Amino acid sequence: MYRKEKSIQIKNSASALYNNLGVLRIAPRRLTCFTAVHANVVNMVSASWDGLNYSHRQLQSKEPNVATSTSLIMQAAFCALPSRDLLVVTSQKGIQMYESDGSTMVYWHALDTPETNTVFDVPSKGSNITLADVIEGHKESITDMASECCGGEVCVADLVSADDGGNLCVWKAGEEFSLLNHIPGFDISCSSVKLWKGTAVAGYGTGQIRLYEAVTGILHAEVNAHARWIYSLDVAPFSGLLLSAAEDSLVRVWLLSMSPESHSVEIGHLHNECVTDTQICGAKFCDSDGYAFAVTGYDLSEIIRYTQS
Amino acid sequence: MSLRTLPLVFINLGGEMLYILDQRLQALNTSEDNSEKVMTDIVGAMFSKDFMDELLKPQQLYSHRTLKTVLTRLAHTSIMRLSQASMDKLYELMVMAFKYQVFLCPRPKDLLLVTYNHIDTIREFVQHTPVVVNQVDETHRKVIEVYSSLPEGEFQLLRQTLLIFLQDLHVRVSLFLKNKVQNPNGRFALLSSGPVPPGIDVPGLIRMFDRKGREVRRGEFPTGGSYTSPIREGCFELHGDRVIRLGMNIYSRNHPEETYISKPPSVKQKDDAPNLLAKEELNLLARLMGSMKAEDMAETETGFRINLFMTDGEEGGTGTSGGAEQSSFEVINIQAIQDEQAATQLARIAGQFTEGDKLPESLSTNKGADLLALMDDL
Numbered sequence: 001m002y003r004k005e006k007s008i009q010i011k012n013s014a015s016a017l018y019n020n021l022g023v024l025r026i027a028p029r030r031l032t033c034f035t036a037v038h039a040n041v042v043n044m045v046s047a048s049w050d051g052l053n054y055s056h057r058q059l060q061s062k063e064p065n066v067a068t069s070t071s072l073i074m075q076a077a078f079c080a081l082p083s084r085d086l087l088v089v090t091s092q093k094g095i096q097m098y099e100s101d102g103s104t105m106v107y108w109h110a111l112d113t114p115e116t117n118t119v120f121d122v123p124s125k126g127s128n129i130t131l132a133d134v135i136e137g138h139k140e141s142i143t144d145m146a147s148e149c150c151g152g153e154v155c156v157a158d159l160v161s162a163d164d165g166g167n168l169c170v171w172k173a174g175e176e177f178s179l180l181n182h183i184p185g186f187d188i189s190c191s192s193v194k195l196w197k198g199t200a201v202a203g204y205g206t207g208q209i210r211l212y213e214a215v216t217g218i219l220h221a222e223v224n225a226h227a228r229w230i231y232s233l234d235v236a237p238f239s240g241l242l243l244s245a246a247e248d249s250l251v252r253v254w255l256l257s258m259s260p261e262s263h264s265v266e267i268g269h270l271h272n273e274c275v276t277d278t279q280i281c282g283a284k285f286c287d288s289d290g291y292a293f294a295v296t297g298y299d300l301s302e303i304i305r306y307t308q309s
Numbered sequence: 310m311s312l313r314t315l316p317l318v319f320i321n322l323g324g325e326m327l328y329i330l331d332q333r334l335q336a337l338n339t340s341e342d343n344s345e346k347v348m349t350d351i352v353g354a355m356f357s358k359d360f361m362d363e364l365l366k367p368q369q370l371y372s373h374r375t376l377k378t379v380l381t382r383l384a385h386t387s388i389m390r391l392s393q394a395s396m397d398k399l400y401e402l403m404v405m406a407f408k409y410q411v412f413l414c415p416r417p418k419d420l421l422l423v424t425y426n427h428i429d430t431i432r433e434f435v436q437h438t439p440v441v442v443n444q445v446d447e448t449h450r451k452v453i454e455v456y457s458s459l460p461e462g463e464f465q466l467l468r469q470t471l472l473i474f475l476q477d478l479h480v481r482v483s484l485f486l487k488n489k490v491q492n493p494n495g496r497f498a499l500l501s502s503g504p505v506p507p508g509i510d511v512p513g514l515i516r517m518f519d520r521k522g523r524e525v526r527r528g529e530f531p532t533g534g535s536y537t538s539p540i541r542e543g544c545f546e547l548h549g550d551r552v553i554r555l556g557m558n559i560y561s562r563n564h565p566e567e568t569y570i571s572k573p574p575s576v577k578q579k580d581d582a583p584n585l586l587a588k589e590e591l592n593l594l595a596r597l598m599g600s601m602k603a604e605d606m607a608e609t610e611t612g613f614r615i616n617l618f619m620t621d622g623e624e625g626g627t628g629t630s631g632g633a634e635q636s637s638f639e640v641i642n643i644q645a646i647q648d649e650q651a652a653t654q655l656a657r658i659a660g661q662f663t664e665g666d667k668l669p670e671s672l673s674t675n676k677g678a679d680l681l682a683l684m685d686d687l
Contacts, residue, residue, distance in 0.1 A: 016472040072310045164462030189462040206509050221517045224510040227536050249499045269530030277499045
């Protein structure tokens with residue numbers, strides 16, 4: 001179903017962090033930007049679609065000479081907002097936001113506790129970003145968040161956040177964020193969560209994937225997907241393809257579909273890829289249809305790509 | 310990242326160091342008395358209350374340089390002396406063994422079982438010296454107390470912090486290559502077969518539920534591996550069957566393997582150039598050195614000389630030899646020699662920190678410079 005393409009070399013190897021791959025597709029410039037975190041550095045590479053040009057950039061946490069633990073980066077992710085794209089980099093010290101090509105840092109916010117969601121107001125240009133809200137909902141460290149852009153349809157749930165206890169919080173965005181639902185966990189970390197058509201897709205340290213109806217918390221499906229800790233999930237919104245990647249060296253492709261009779265989501269397995277001897281830490285689709293996806297692994301200095309054959 | 314890595318790092322790295330030293334001492338027919346004295350002295354220093362208390366304080370994990378300095382000092386609390394080159398090679402071997410254990414740990418909290426495997430074997434090394442056995446037991450109890458209640462997510466964070474620390478190290482170890490746990494490119498083998506860890510279900514099952522929570526359908530999918538049910542969980546108490554074998558002594562006395570190490574060709578040496586150590590890191594170094602038992606270093610019985618590895622070949626440098634693409638293993642001659650100068654310098658540093666004295670809040674630039682100079686001279 002998929003075949004391996006030419007890998008992209010990155011300057012440093014990827015660190016073992018959840019969701020350690022960022023992908024931003026910039027259609028007007030016919031290129032795709034990838035990010036992978038190595039300790040206190042974000043490696044960025046922009047790959048042109050014709051495969052001929054690769055440009056690299058590195059963003060470093062504040063203190064370049066001394067890699068103390070608190071400046072280690074926990075996650076770097078692209079946020080595609082309606083008006084602009086930003087690269088958000090988080091460490092235990094704080095949050096940094098950059099223009100999506102990494103050229104300028106537009107904002108820096110120091111963090112006190114890792115258990116709160118912080119909300120920022122981002123204008124369409126410039127660095128006048130303000131802290132809008134700090135929402136509390138988790139008692140444990142937050143591991144991942146996902147939101148859904150529904151386009152024309154009405155969305156009930158806008159945002160879901162997951163934590164180290166496996167708890168999921170479902171939010172409605174607005175002037176103020178309101179908690180719609182809290183789905184309790186089983187003391188197993190949820191390392192990655194995505195939102196698709198109102199379904200929260202969550203990956204856990206037990207290697208399981210669970211599909212919950214976000215607003216009601218009803219469990220629709222449970223998959224014993226991996227033999228080790230899941231590190232990354234991604235959904236291709238237009239096709240419903242789901243990607244799961246774990247420390248067991250496997251990436252699996254699934255298909256999510258809404259069953260018309262039961263109005264509930266179903267999941268079927270499509271494909272496996274094994275990255276030999278590698279504990280995978282990031283896997284993302286490169287486009288909204290899921291035509292291609294990319295993978296990073298611990299200690300691996302390349303981004304491996306696959307496209308549908 | 311995690312602030313609780315140091316105790317596990319020291320116990321595991323120190324444990325590997327002791328395994329290697331023990332094996333070499335045996336292989337060279339060192340007298341029973343001398344062997345035991347070396348092991349007991351090092352274990353006694355490592356598991357001393359003051360030293361462990363320093364380690365157990367929540368703090369960051371610093372650089373390999375600091376660790377290596379402290380481990381060298383620990384080794385030198387015995388009557389044995391190691392040259393810098395020996396220590397470098399020994400450190401690489403220890404670190405690769407530890408990386409293997411952390412990488413292959415089935416569940417994050419099994420890091421504790423790996424640590425307990427080390428502690429169990431260390432206890433055997435010093436079994437004839439009750440005072441030191443007590444120290445080991447005390448430390449073991451403290452570790453159980455601090456770590457047993459950590460949730461699995463915290464352990465994974467700890468493990469991730471360790472993996473960052475151990476990143477990009479691909480030194481090939483002959484014993485690992487021989488047992489096929491490491492590939493010729495230096496990476497460890499990950500199998501997609503075997504028992505899943507306790508608490509994890511064998512992959513392959515999809516279950517669907519209706520709105521009332523009843524299972525309405527189940528299906529299977531091809532996993533691309535051959536996993537089996539989990540075996541029993543190891544024991545996290547003071548004594549017991551740990552079940553997992555990571556962390557056990559692979560340098561068995563019965564098979565005195567010569568253990569070679571070599572770097573994969575054309576690998577960029579991780580930059581070891583003296584970067585400024587953070588002030589915090591220097592502080593940690595001072596605290597750790599100061600909390601170690603200050604042996605009387607001037608006592609000079611005839612130097613204790615052991616070859617840690619095979620004797621042919623010249624003493625290897627620390628850099629990669631250029632141009633050796635298809636490298637046969639660099640055979641390394643490591644000698645433990647009595648280094649009067651190093652001993653005196655260490656004694657001077659040790660003498661500055663007598664037991665019971667409170668260390669100054671931050672090092673004056675003088676003391677900081679002394680420690681830096683010491684590390685440059687080593």
